[in-house]
Amino acid sequence: xxxxxxxxxxxxxxxxxxxxxxxxxxxxxxxxxxxxxxxxxxxxxxxxxxxxxxxxxxxxxxxxxxxxxxxxxxxxxxxxxxxxxxxxxxxxxxxxxxxxxxxxxxxxxxxxxxxxxxxxxxxxxxxxxxxxxxxxxxxxxxxxxxxxxxxxxxxxxxxxxxxxxxxxxxxxxxxxxxxxxxxxxxxxxxxxxxxxxxxxxxxxxxxxxxxxxxxxxxxxxxxxxxxxxxxxxxxxxxxxxxxxxxxxxxxxxxxxxxxxxxxxxxxxxxxxxxxxxxxxxxxxxxxxxxxxxxxxxxxxxxxxxxxxxxxxxxxxxxxxxxxxxxxxxxxxxxxxxxxxxxxxxxxxxxxxxxxxxxxxxxxxxxxxxxxxxxxxxxxxxxxxxxxxxxxxxxxxxxxxxxxxxxxxxxxxxxxxxxxxxxxxxxxxxxxxxxxx
Numbered sequence: 001x002x003x004x005x006x007x008x009x010x011x012x013x014x015x016x017x018x019x020x021x022x023x024x025x026x027x028x029x030x031x032x033x034x035x036x037x038x039x040x041x042x043x044x045x046x047x048x049x050x051x052x053x054x055x056x057x058x059x060x061x062x063x064x065x066x067x068x069x070x071x072x073x074x075x076x077x078x079x080x081x082x083x084x085x086x087x088x089x090x091x092x093x094x095x096x097x098x099x100x101x102x103x104x105x106x107x108x109x110x111x112x113x114x115x116x117x118x119x120x121x122x123x124x125x126x127x128x129x130x131x132x133x134x135x136x137x138x139x140x141x142x143x144x145x146x147x148x149x150x151x152x153x154x155x156x157x158x159x160x161x162x163x164x165x166x167x168x169x170x171x172x173x174x175x176x177x178x179x180x181x182x183x184x185x186x187x188x189x190x191x192x193x194x195x196x197x198x199x200x201x202x203x204x205x206x207x208x209x210x211x212x213x214x215x216x217x218x219x220x221x222x223x224x225x226x227x228x229x230x231x232x233x234x235x236x237x238x239x240x241x242x243x244x245x246x247x248x249x250x251x252x253x254x255x256x257x258x259x260x261x262x263x264x265x266x267x268x269x270x271x272x273x274x275x276x277x278x279x280x281x282x283x284x285x286x287x288x289x290x291x292x293x294x295x296x297x298x299x300x301x302x303x304x305x306x307x308x309x310x311x312x313x314x315x316x317x318x319x320x321x322x323x324x325x326x327x328x329x330x331x332x333x334x335x336x337x338x339x340x341x342x343x344x345x346x347x348x349x350x351x352x353x354x355x356x357x358x359x360x361x362x363x364x365x366x367x368x369x370x371x372x373x374x375x376x377x378x379x380x381x382x383x384x385x386x387x388x389x390x391x392x393x394x395x396x397x398x399x400x401x402x403x404x405x406x407x408x409x410x411x412x413x414x415x416x417x418x419x420x421x422x423x424x425x426x427x428x429x430x431x432x433x434x435x436x
Contacts, residue, residue: 233399310372
C-alpha cells in the first residue's frame with residue numbers, strides 16, 4: 001500500500017482534539033482512510049452496517065469497477081479471459097498472479113487431474129444424508145469432511161499445505177458435486193476420467209451411467225467452462241469475506257471453504273440463479289407469456305412484495321460484464337440443443353426484453369445479471385435447479401482459496417473482530433424471582 005501525501009482530518013464539534021488519519025492509494029479504485037488507530041486515540045468506533053464503505057483488507061487478486069461494469073482478475077479483463085483462456089488457466093492465474101506458459105499449464109493441469117478422486121469412504125459419509133437433502137447441505141458437510149480425510153494439508157500456516165489443499169479442493173469439488181447429484185437420483189457414482197478436460201470430466205461424472213458410453217458435447221463443455229471462469233472470484237463478497245474471517249482464526253483450509261459454501265447458499269448470494277429459475281417457473285404456472293406484463297407491473301409496485309430475480313447487482317451499477325458473456329453462451333447452448341422455443345426460455349427472453357426497454361428498469365439500471373443467464377444455461381444442459389448453487393461453489397472455490405492464501409501471507413493479517421454499537425439495556429441487577 002502506498003501512503004498518500006494527503007491526510008484526512010477528523011474533527012469533533014464537542015471540543016475533543018482532532019485527529020489526522022493516513023490515506024492510502026490503491027493501483028485503481030477509491031482511496032482508503034486508515035482508521036486503525038481511531039479507537040485507541042478517540043475511544044470511538046466507526047459504524048458501517050454491511051461494511052459497505054469499509055475496506056477489510058488490501059488485495060492484488062480481483063478488481064471491480066461497478067460504475068464502468070469492469071471486472072479484472074489480476075489485471076486481466078474478464079472478457080479476455082473468458083474468450084482466450086480455459087478455467088484451469090484462470091485458476092493458475094488467480095492462485096499465482098500470472099497466466100501460465102504451456103509447460104506451467106501442463107504441469108498444473110496434471111496435478112489437478114491426479115487429485116480428482118476422493119477417498120472411497122466419502123461414499124459412506126454421503127450415504128448418511130437423506131436422498132432429498134438440498135445439495136448445498138450435502139456439499140457443506142462433504143467439504144468440511146475433507147479435513148478428516150486429508151490430514152497432511154490442514155495446517156493453514158504452512159504454505160505447502162495451503163498449496164496442496166488448493167489443488168485438492170479445485171480437483172475434488174466437481175467429484176463431490178457430481179456425487180451429491182448422483183446420490184440424490186439414486187444412480188451409481190461415476191469416477192473421474194483423466195483424459196477429459198476439467199469441464200468435460202464434470203459433465204461425464206454428472207450425466208454418464210454404466211449402461212452406455214458418454215460423449216462430451218464440446219458446446220456444453222465450453223459453456224460450463226465459461227460459467228466456471230465467470231464465477232471464479234468476485235472480490236470481497238459475502239462468502240469470500242466469510243472464508244477470510246473463518247480462516248483468520250487459523251482453522252484449516254477445508255473448514256474455511258466449507259464456511260464459504262454455507263454462506264454462498266443464501267438466496268441473496270449464490271442462490272440467486274436458483275431463485276431466478278424458480279421465479280420463471282412461477283410465472284409459467286401463472287399463465288406464461290400472457291402474464292409477463294402483469295408480473296412486471298407487480299414488480300414495479302413496492303407494496304406487492306414481488307421481486308424480479310436475476311436483474312440488478314449490488315456492485316454493478318452498469319451492465320454486469322459477466323452477463324454479456326453469459327448471454328452469448330446462453331444463445332449458443334439453446335441453439336445447439338434446439339431449445340430456442342422452449343416456453344421457459346421464451347419467457348426469460350421476454351423478461352430480458354422488457355427490462356432492457358422499459359424506462360422503470362432502465363432508469364434503475366436493473367439489467368439482467370450473470371445469474372439470470374447462467375441459470376438458463378444450466379437448466380438447458382440438464383443440471384437440476386437445486387444444484388445451481390453447488391455449481392457456483394465449485395467455480396468460486398479457487399477464488400476463495402486464493403483469497404485465503406493471500407490473507408495468511410499478509411503481514412498485517414489478524415483474527416477478524418468486528419465491533420458494534422450496543423443499544424441494549426445498560427448494567428442492571430438481577431431481582432429475586434418472587435419480585436420479577
